[in-house]
Amino acid sequence: MARHGRTPRSPLVLDIARLGRRPGSMMAFQETVASPMRIGLDLIGIAEGAPLTLDLLVQAVSEGVLVTGTVAAPTTGECARCLTPLTGEVEIDLTELFAYPDSTTDATTEADEVGRVGAAGVPDTVDLEQPIIDAVGLALPFVPLCRPDCAGLCADCGIALNTAEPGHHHDKVDPRWAKLAGLVERDDK
Ligand SMILES: [Zn+2]
Ligand SMILES: [Zn+2]
Structure with missing residues (x-):
């Protein structure tokens, strides 16, 4: 998971420097970015490079930063029964807290329970990659079908x-x- 400074930053690592730390301050993040990787399950997923439409609100809270909103993207795959190519859409809701590295939350939780601000190796960023991968995995069908009665x-x-x-x-x-x-x-x- 560790990223190193020189590699180009993933578009799913949001720069939150201008948010500041005053609880209640907010910033909207509405952007369409190319998916940096394939995201999904074996038979269906978001292709690498496919447009991810991020419609997010980033809020400073006392312990860190709360990211809420939706991520939508086209999906491609194949029918589990007849292997016909499939295309579709997936939309997920995100509600993700990222703790400041010096917060009580940081001291009392593991990094895999609550994300950390700056975890991607760049200060003042939040890394949405894993939350998006997890949510998309839950939203997609394990057995995609071209039609229910295929x-x-x-x-x-x-x-x-x-x-x-x-x-x-x-x-x-x-x-x-x-x-x-x-x-x-x-x-x-
Ligand atoms: Zn036959
Ligand atoms: Zn089928």
Whole structure:
């Protein structure tokens, strides 16, 4: 998780220097940034570089900084049953407290319970990367489907049954009859 000073700062690390520390002071942060990485689950997610629309309010509170608002982004993936490419949208609500490094909260909580101001290695910043990753992971479906009744793929030939001719099936000979048929054939020779 540690970032080092020289690497370009992630667009999800917000500069809050102009907020100041007076409790009650606020700043709106409305911006669309390119997602610095792929965010999501195996079958569906926000692609790296996809636009993340941040609509956030950053407020100074006595112990730190409270970030609230929404993050919205397009998603891409594939249907878990028929593998058809899917596109969609995800929107998450964020409510995230970041404690000042010298606050009581800092002294009494672990960094994985409550974020820290400046945790990304740059003072006066808050790093929204992990909260966004966590919230998007919860918001996306584990089993994305192209439609709720997706029929999936034919187990025999692999074509998508949604678009196959109605009643698509393969004539299958019962394996016991197949054996008999083989015997009969042999007798004929
Ligand atoms: Zn499907
Ligand atoms: Zn088939």
